[in-house]
Amino acid sequence: MESPEKNEKNLPKKKSKIAKRFSDEQIKSLESIFKLDSKLEPSKKLQIARDLGLQPRQVSVWFQNRRARWKSKQIEKDYKVLKANYDDLYVQSESLMKEKQSLRMQLQELKNLLKNPLDRDAEFKEKPGCPMEPNGVINADDEEKISNYFGRREEGDSTPLASPETWCNLCSGDLFDQSCDISNWWETV
Secondary structure (H helix, E strand, O other), X not given: OOOHHHHHHHOOOOOOOOOOOOOHXXXXXXXXXXXXXXXXXXXXXXXXXXXXXOOHHHHHHHHHHHHHHHHHHHHHHHHHHHHHHXXXXXXXXXXXXXXXXXXXXXXXXXXXXXXXXXXXXXXXXXXXXXXXXXXXXXXXXXXXXXXXXXXXXXXOOOOOOOOHHHOOOOOOOHXXXXXXXXXXXXXXX
16 A cells, blocks of 8 residues: 555645635726727736736636627627517518418408309398399399388388387487477578
8 A cells, every 4th residue: 555645745736826716806907998999909918917016917817708708699699689670570470371361361252252243143042121223233123122221110100210200209418418399400590
């Protein structure tokens, strides 16, 4: 067995310069400088290193790492914006595709109606009580068909507006609660 002292000799020596962490004040100073200028000239780097009590290489590496972090954060922000825009466009695209399909179906239905005008005329002829002639016009001479078509009531019906005499017999409070007489309003001028 080897003694523990011999094992220590075989181990590689640690670097005499152990990297120490930056203090909070140093980080604040470096951050404020980074906001002003993300890349430093060598003379400025030396000045900052002297002011903060750091090695110029430490300042250089800190700025390099900070630029990398800033870039990755910027890429994340850009990705989120692009993803949101993509999602919005995708939803709009889906909506437009559905609308397009609906319009195509309507167009096909209209084309079918144009191809089959006889079927359309037959539809009107099949409806009972429809006083339309084949050209789609109501014959004004046929009062019975017109009254059936519009569902006119017989003379004996008790509708409130069936005759001019009963026009004013509406419930109190209706139409601004004005009294009504038979005289024509246009004659009072």
